[in-house]
Amino acid sequence: MEIKKEKKTAGKTIYEGNILRLYRDEVEFPDxxxxxxxxxxxxxxxxxxxENEAGKVLLIKQYRYPVDEVIYEIPAGKLELDEDVVDCAGRELREETGYSAEKFTKLFEFFPTPGYSTETIYIYQAEDLRFVGRDLEEGEYIEVVPKSREELRELLKAGKIKDSKTLIAVIYYLGDF
Incomplete structure:
Protein backbone atom coordinates (compact mmCIF):
# COMPACT_ATOMS: atom_id res chain seq x y z
CA MET A 1 0.00 0.00 0.00
CA GLU A 2 1.33 3.41 -0.93
CA ILE A 3 1.15 6.00 1.84
CA LYS A 4 -0.13 9.32 0.47
CA LYS A 5 0.10 12.79 1.92
CA GLU A 6 -2.77 14.70 3.41
CA LYS A 7 -3.73 17.92 1.63
CA LYS A 8 -4.07 21.15 3.61
CA THR A 9 -7.30 22.95 2.71
CA ALA A 10 -7.30 25.74 5.32
CA GLY A 11 -5.38 26.84 8.38
CA LYS A 12 -5.11 29.41 11.13
CA THR A 13 -2.69 30.36 13.88
CA ILE A 14 -4.12 29.75 17.34
CA TYR A 15 -1.17 30.98 19.40
CA GLU A 16 2.21 32.55 18.69
CA GLY A 17 4.76 32.79 21.51
CA ASN A 18 8.49 33.25 22.00
CA ILE A 19 9.51 29.65 21.30
CA LEU A 20 6.60 28.13 19.43
CA ARG A 21 3.55 28.69 17.28
CA LEU A 22 0.39 26.59 17.49
CA TYR A 23 -1.75 26.32 14.40
CA ARG A 24 -4.78 24.32 13.30
CA ASP A 25 -5.02 23.08 9.74
CA GLU A 26 -7.99 21.55 7.98
CA VAL A 27 -6.83 18.58 5.88
CA GLU A 28 -8.25 16.24 3.30
CA PHE A 29 -7.18 12.60 3.12
CA PRO A 30 -6.54 10.84 -0.20
CA ASP A 31 -9.99 9.20 0.13
CA GLU A 51 33.35 13.71 27.27
CA ASN A 52 35.58 15.75 29.59
CA GLU A 53 39.32 15.29 30.17
CA ALA A 54 38.57 12.62 32.81
CA GLY A 55 36.62 10.55 30.27
CA LYS A 56 33.24 11.35 31.80
CA VAL A 57 30.17 12.40 29.84
CA LEU A 58 28.98 15.90 30.71
CA LEU A 59 25.40 15.71 31.93
CA ILE A 60 23.52 18.58 33.44
CA LYS A 61 20.75 18.60 36.00
CA GLN A 62 18.06 21.24 35.75
CA TYR A 63 14.47 21.81 36.76
CA ARG A 64 11.95 21.50 33.91
CA TYR A 65 8.69 23.27 34.64
CA PRO A 66 6.41 21.30 32.25
CA VAL A 67 7.24 17.99 34.00
CA ASP A 68 7.88 19.56 37.42
CA GLU A 69 11.11 17.62 37.95
CA VAL A 70 14.85 18.09 38.12
CA ILE A 71 16.13 15.89 35.30
CA TYR A 72 19.39 14.73 33.76
CA GLU A 73 20.14 15.97 30.25
CA ILE A 74 23.03 16.37 27.89
CA PRO A 75 23.74 20.06 27.11
CA ALA A 76 21.20 21.37 24.64
CA GLY A 77 19.36 24.39 23.42
CA LYS A 78 16.94 25.88 20.96
CA LEU A 79 18.07 26.86 17.50
CA GLU A 80 17.72 30.58 16.93
CA LEU A 81 16.33 31.90 13.63
CA ASP A 82 18.82 31.15 10.82
CA GLU A 83 21.43 29.89 13.33
CA ASP A 84 23.94 27.30 12.13
CA VAL A 85 23.42 23.97 13.92
CA VAL A 86 27.11 23.56 14.83
CA ASP A 87 27.28 27.15 16.12
CA CYS A 88 24.30 26.39 18.35
CA ALA A 89 25.99 23.21 19.63
CA GLY A 90 29.12 25.16 20.53
CA ARG A 91 27.15 27.96 22.18
CA GLU A 92 25.08 25.61 24.32
CA LEU A 93 28.06 23.45 25.34
CA ARG A 94 29.97 26.53 26.50
CA GLU A 95 27.01 28.23 28.19
CA GLU A 96 25.87 25.18 30.13
CA THR A 97 29.13 23.34 30.92
CA GLY A 98 31.94 25.86 30.43
CA TYR A 99 33.64 23.76 27.75
CA SER A 100 34.46 24.56 24.15
CA ALA A 101 35.22 21.91 21.55
CA GLU A 102 37.52 21.81 18.54
CA LYS A 103 35.32 19.41 16.60
CA PHE A 104 31.62 18.58 16.33
CA THR A 105 30.35 15.48 14.54
CA LYS A 106 26.67 14.93 13.79
CA LEU A 107 25.40 11.65 15.24
CA PHE A 108 21.62 11.80 14.69
CA GLU A 109 18.63 13.94 14.04
CA PHE A 110 15.17 12.94 15.15
CA PHE A 111 11.58 14.13 15.58
CA PRO A 112 10.73 13.91 19.32
CA THR A 113 6.95 14.22 18.79
CA PRO A 114 6.06 13.99 15.08
CA GLY A 115 2.38 13.46 15.83
CA TYR A 116 1.92 17.13 16.72
CA SER A 117 5.20 19.04 16.42
CA THR A 118 7.61 20.16 13.68
CA GLU A 119 10.57 20.09 16.09
CA THR A 120 13.78 18.38 14.95
CA ILE A 121 16.57 17.70 17.45
CA TYR A 122 20.14 17.27 16.26
CA ILE A 123 22.62 15.33 18.40
CA TYR A 124 26.30 16.15 17.96
CA GLN A 125 29.39 14.67 19.53
CA ALA A 126 31.92 17.23 20.77
CA GLU A 127 35.61 16.35 20.72
CA ASP A 128 38.85 17.90 21.97
CA LEU A 129 37.24 19.79 24.83
CA ARG A 130 38.82 22.68 26.68
CA PHE A 131 37.38 24.34 29.80
CA VAL A 132 36.82 28.07 29.20
CA GLY A 133 34.20 28.95 31.84
CA ARG A 134 30.40 28.84 31.92
CA ASP A 135 28.12 31.55 30.58
CA LEU A 136 24.63 30.69 31.80
CA GLU A 137 21.68 32.65 30.46
CA GLU A 138 19.50 34.59 32.88
CA GLY A 139 17.10 32.20 34.60
CA GLU A 140 19.24 29.10 33.99
CA TYR A 141 20.08 27.14 37.12
CA ILE A 142 22.12 24.18 35.98
CA GLU A 143 24.40 21.76 37.78
CA VAL A 144 27.08 20.02 35.69
CA VAL A 145 27.34 16.34 36.66
CA PRO A 146 30.01 14.40 34.74
CA LYS A 147 29.27 10.66 34.67
CA SER A 148 31.40 7.61 33.92
CA ARG A 149 30.18 4.79 31.69
CA GLU A 150 29.21 2.74 34.74
CA GLU A 151 27.36 5.66 36.32
CA LEU A 152 25.47 6.21 33.06
CA ARG A 153 24.47 2.52 32.99
CA GLU A 154 23.25 2.79 36.60
CA LEU A 155 21.20 5.91 35.79
CA LEU A 156 19.64 4.12 32.79
CA LYS A 157 18.82 0.97 34.75
CA ALA A 158 17.28 3.01 37.56
CA GLY A 159 15.08 4.95 35.11
CA LYS A 160 16.72 8.23 36.12
CA ILE A 161 17.26 9.48 32.55
CA LYS A 162 13.84 10.48 31.21
CA ASP A 163 14.79 13.04 28.56
CA SER A 164 14.54 11.56 25.05
CA LYS A 165 17.60 13.25 23.52
CA THR A 166 19.70 12.17 26.49
CA LEU A 167 18.42 8.60 26.35
CA ILE A 168 19.28 8.35 22.66
CA ALA A 169 22.76 9.85 23.12
CA VAL A 170 23.64 7.78 26.20
CA ILE A 171 22.46 4.49 24.71
CA TYR A 172 24.48 5.28 21.58
CA TYR A 173 27.54 6.19 23.66
CA LEU A 174 27.31 2.99 25.70
CA GLY A 175 26.84 0.89 22.58
CA ASP A 176 23.73 -0.72 24.06
CA PHE A 177 21.78 -0.86 20.83
Missing part, protein backbone atom coordinates in the same frame (compact mmCIF):
# COMPACT_ATOMS: atom_id res chain seq x y z
CA UNK A 32 -11.56 12.72 0.39
CA UNK A 33 -12.44 12.43 4.12
CA UNK A 34 -11.64 15.58 6.10
CA UNK A 35 -10.05 16.17 9.48
CA UNK A 36 -8.04 18.73 11.44
CA UNK A 37 -4.44 18.80 12.57
CA UNK A 38 -3.19 20.86 15.50
CA UNK A 39 0.54 21.46 15.09
CA UNK A 40 3.18 23.00 17.31
CA UNK A 41 5.79 24.74 15.15
CA UNK A 42 9.19 24.84 16.83
CA UNK A 43 12.58 25.96 15.49
CA UNK A 44 14.30 22.80 16.70
CA UNK A 45 17.22 22.21 18.95
CA UNK A 46 20.74 20.88 19.23
CA UNK A 47 22.16 18.64 21.92
CA UNK A 48 25.75 17.70 22.62
CA UNK A 49 27.36 14.46 23.75
CA UNK A 50 30.69 15.51 25.27
Missing amino acids: KHKSAREVVEHSGGVSVLA
Whole structure:
Protein backbone atom coordinates (compact mmCIF):
# COMPACT_ATOMS: atom_id res chain seq x y z
CA MET A 1 0.00 0.00 0.00
CA GLU A 2 1.33 3.41 -0.93
CA ILE A 3 1.15 6.00 1.84
CA LYS A 4 -0.13 9.32 0.47
CA LYS A 5 0.10 12.79 1.92
CA GLU A 6 -2.77 14.70 3.41
CA LYS A 7 -3.73 17.92 1.63
CA LYS A 8 -4.07 21.15 3.61
CA THR A 9 -7.30 22.95 2.71
CA ALA A 10 -7.30 25.74 5.32
CA GLY A 11 -5.38 26.84 8.38
CA LYS A 12 -5.11 29.41 11.13
CA THR A 13 -2.69 30.36 13.88
CA ILE A 14 -4.12 29.75 17.34
CA TYR A 15 -1.17 30.98 19.40
CA GLU A 16 2.21 32.55 18.69
CA GLY A 17 4.76 32.79 21.51
CA ASN A 18 8.49 33.25 22.00
CA ILE A 19 9.51 29.65 21.30
CA LEU A 20 6.60 28.13 19.43
CA ARG A 21 3.55 28.69 17.28
CA LEU A 22 0.39 26.59 17.49
CA TYR A 23 -1.75 26.32 14.40
CA ARG A 24 -4.78 24.32 13.30
CA ASP A 25 -5.02 23.08 9.74
CA GLU A 26 -7.99 21.55 7.98
CA VAL A 27 -6.83 18.58 5.88
CA GLU A 28 -8.25 16.24 3.30
CA PHE A 29 -7.18 12.60 3.12
CA PRO A 30 -6.54 10.84 -0.20
CA ASP A 31 -9.99 9.20 0.13
CA LYS A 32 -11.56 12.72 0.39
CA HIS A 33 -12.44 12.43 4.12
CA LYS A 34 -11.64 15.58 6.10
CA SER A 35 -10.05 16.17 9.48
CA ALA A 36 -8.04 18.73 11.44
CA ARG A 37 -4.44 18.80 12.57
CA GLU A 38 -3.19 20.86 15.50
CA VAL A 39 0.54 21.46 15.09
CA VAL A 40 3.18 23.00 17.31
CA GLU A 41 5.79 24.74 15.15
CA HIS A 42 9.19 24.84 16.83
CA SER A 43 12.58 25.96 15.49
CA GLY A 44 14.30 22.80 16.70
CA GLY A 45 17.22 22.21 18.95
CA VAL A 46 20.74 20.88 19.23
CA SER A 47 22.16 18.64 21.92
CA VAL A 48 25.75 17.70 22.62
CA LEU A 49 27.36 14.46 23.75
CA ALA A 50 30.69 15.51 25.27
CA GLU A 51 33.35 13.71 27.27
CA ASN A 52 35.58 15.75 29.59
CA GLU A 53 39.32 15.29 30.17
CA ALA A 54 38.57 12.62 32.81
CA GLY A 55 36.62 10.55 30.27
CA LYS A 56 33.24 11.35 31.80
CA VAL A 57 30.17 12.40 29.84
CA LEU A 58 28.98 15.90 30.71
CA LEU A 59 25.40 15.71 31.93
CA ILE A 60 23.52 18.58 33.44
CA LYS A 61 20.75 18.60 36.00
CA GLN A 62 18.06 21.24 35.75
CA TYR A 63 14.47 21.81 36.76
CA ARG A 64 11.95 21.50 33.91
CA TYR A 65 8.69 23.27 34.64
CA PRO A 66 6.41 21.30 32.25
CA VAL A 67 7.24 17.99 34.00
CA ASP A 68 7.88 19.56 37.42
CA GLU A 69 11.11 17.62 37.95
CA VAL A 70 14.85 18.09 38.12
CA ILE A 71 16.13 15.89 35.30
CA TYR A 72 19.39 14.73 33.76
CA GLU A 73 20.14 15.97 30.25
CA ILE A 74 23.03 16.37 27.89
CA PRO A 75 23.74 20.06 27.11
CA ALA A 76 21.20 21.37 24.64
CA GLY A 77 19.36 24.39 23.42
CA LYS A 78 16.94 25.88 20.96
CA LEU A 79 18.07 26.86 17.50
CA GLU A 80 17.72 30.58 16.93
CA LEU A 81 16.33 31.90 13.63
CA ASP A 82 18.82 31.15 10.82
CA GLU A 83 21.43 29.89 13.33
CA ASP A 84 23.94 27.30 12.13
CA VAL A 85 23.42 23.97 13.92
CA VAL A 86 27.11 23.56 14.83
CA ASP A 87 27.28 27.15 16.12
CA CYS A 88 24.30 26.39 18.35
CA ALA A 89 25.99 23.21 19.63
CA GLY A 90 29.12 25.16 20.53
CA ARG A 91 27.15 27.96 22.18
CA GLU A 92 25.08 25.61 24.32
CA LEU A 93 28.06 23.45 25.34
CA ARG A 94 29.97 26.53 26.50
CA GLU A 95 27.01 28.23 28.19
CA GLU A 96 25.87 25.18 30.13
CA THR A 97 29.13 23.34 30.92
CA GLY A 98 31.94 25.86 30.43
CA TYR A 99 33.64 23.76 27.75
CA SER A 100 34.46 24.56 24.15
CA ALA A 101 35.22 21.91 21.55
CA GLU A 102 37.52 21.81 18.54
CA LYS A 103 35.32 19.41 16.60
CA PHE A 104 31.62 18.58 16.33
CA THR A 105 30.35 15.48 14.54
CA LYS A 106 26.67 14.93 13.79
CA LEU A 107 25.40 11.65 15.24
CA PHE A 108 21.62 11.80 14.69
CA GLU A 109 18.63 13.94 14.04
CA PHE A 110 15.17 12.94 15.15
CA PHE A 111 11.58 14.13 15.58
CA PRO A 112 10.73 13.91 19.32
CA THR A 113 6.95 14.22 18.79
CA PRO A 114 6.06 13.99 15.08
CA GLY A 115 2.38 13.46 15.83
CA TYR A 116 1.92 17.13 16.72
CA SER A 117 5.20 19.04 16.42
CA THR A 118 7.61 20.16 13.68
CA GLU A 119 10.57 20.09 16.09
CA THR A 120 13.78 18.38 14.95
CA ILE A 121 16.57 17.70 17.45
CA TYR A 122 20.14 17.27 16.26
CA ILE A 123 22.62 15.33 18.40
CA TYR A 124 26.30 16.15 17.96
CA GLN A 125 29.39 14.67 19.53
CA ALA A 126 31.92 17.23 20.77
CA GLU A 127 35.61 16.35 20.72
CA ASP A 128 38.85 17.90 21.97
CA LEU A 129 37.24 19.79 24.83
CA ARG A 130 38.82 22.68 26.68
CA PHE A 131 37.38 24.34 29.80
CA VAL A 132 36.82 28.07 29.20
CA GLY A 133 34.20 28.95 31.84
CA ARG A 134 30.40 28.84 31.92
CA ASP A 135 28.12 31.55 30.58
CA LEU A 136 24.63 30.69 31.80
CA GLU A 137 21.68 32.65 30.46
CA GLU A 138 19.50 34.59 32.88
CA GLY A 139 17.10 32.20 34.60
CA GLU A 140 19.24 29.10 33.99
CA TYR A 141 20.08 27.14 37.12
CA ILE A 142 22.12 24.18 35.98
CA GLU A 143 24.40 21.76 37.78
CA VAL A 144 27.08 20.02 35.69
CA VAL A 145 27.34 16.34 36.66
CA PRO A 146 30.01 14.40 34.74
CA LYS A 147 29.27 10.66 34.67
CA SER A 148 31.40 7.61 33.92
CA ARG A 149 30.18 4.79 31.69
CA GLU A 150 29.21 2.74 34.74
CA GLU A 151 27.36 5.66 36.32
CA LEU A 152 25.47 6.21 33.06
CA ARG A 153 24.47 2.52 32.99
CA GLU A 154 23.25 2.79 36.60
CA LEU A 155 21.20 5.91 35.79
CA LEU A 156 19.64 4.12 32.79
CA LYS A 157 18.82 0.97 34.75
CA ALA A 158 17.28 3.01 37.56
CA GLY A 159 15.08 4.95 35.11
CA LYS A 160 16.72 8.23 36.12
CA ILE A 161 17.26 9.48 32.55
CA LYS A 162 13.84 10.48 31.21
CA ASP A 163 14.79 13.04 28.56
CA SER A 164 14.54 11.56 25.05
CA LYS A 165 17.60 13.25 23.52
CA THR A 166 19.70 12.17 26.49
CA LEU A 167 18.42 8.60 26.35
CA ILE A 168 19.28 8.35 22.66
CA ALA A 169 22.76 9.85 23.12
CA VAL A 170 23.64 7.78 26.20
CA ILE A 171 22.46 4.49 24.71
CA TYR A 172 24.48 5.28 21.58
CA TYR A 173 27.54 6.19 23.66
CA LEU A 174 27.31 2.99 25.70
CA GLY A 175 26.84 0.89 22.58
CA ASP A 176 23.73 -0.72 24.06
CA PHE A 177 21.78 -0.86 20.83
